[in-house]
Amino acid sequence: MTHWKPALALLAALMFGGPLAGCGGSGALLAPGAVVDDSTITAGVREAIGRSTELVAADIDVATREGIVQLSGYVGSAENVATAASVARTVKGVKSVRNDLRLK
Numbered sequence: 865m866t867h868w869k870p871a872l873a874l875l876a877a878l879m880f881g882g883p884l885a886g887c888g889g890s891g892a893l894l895a896p897g898a899v900v901d902d903s904t905i906t907a908g909v910r911e912a913i914g915r916s917t918e919l920v921a922a923d924i925d926v927a928t929r930e931g932i933v934q935l936s937g938y939v940g941s942a943e944n945v946a947t948a949a950s951v952a953r954t955v956k957g958v959k960s961v962r963n964d965l966r967l968k
Contacts, residue, residue, distance in 0.1 A: 909958070931957055935961065938965070949961045
């Protein structure tokens with residue numbers, strides 16, 4: 865009669881422990897419809913701009929509010945203005961880009 869208790873405990877651990885095991889993750893995988901916070905978006909845009917060979921990341925400031933990214937600073941050409949906005953739009957969570965970049 866007591867043989868079912870260990871099996872029940874194991875079953876409960878698998879049912880309830882399994883889904884909870886992923887709760888402490890890095891958050892890299894987002895559920896559909898999940899909201900990305902502004903600081904994560906800003907960091908992602910800065911990283912994406914830094915990977916671009918056409919842009920100088922140190923010359924571009926990035927700020928995000930409610931998913932709207934604002935780019936400011938100076939770039940060398942009109943093409944770089946467009947490239948920065950295009951790169952920013954590729955980041956997950958960006959709703960729109962306000963491009964206030966100026967030419968040097």
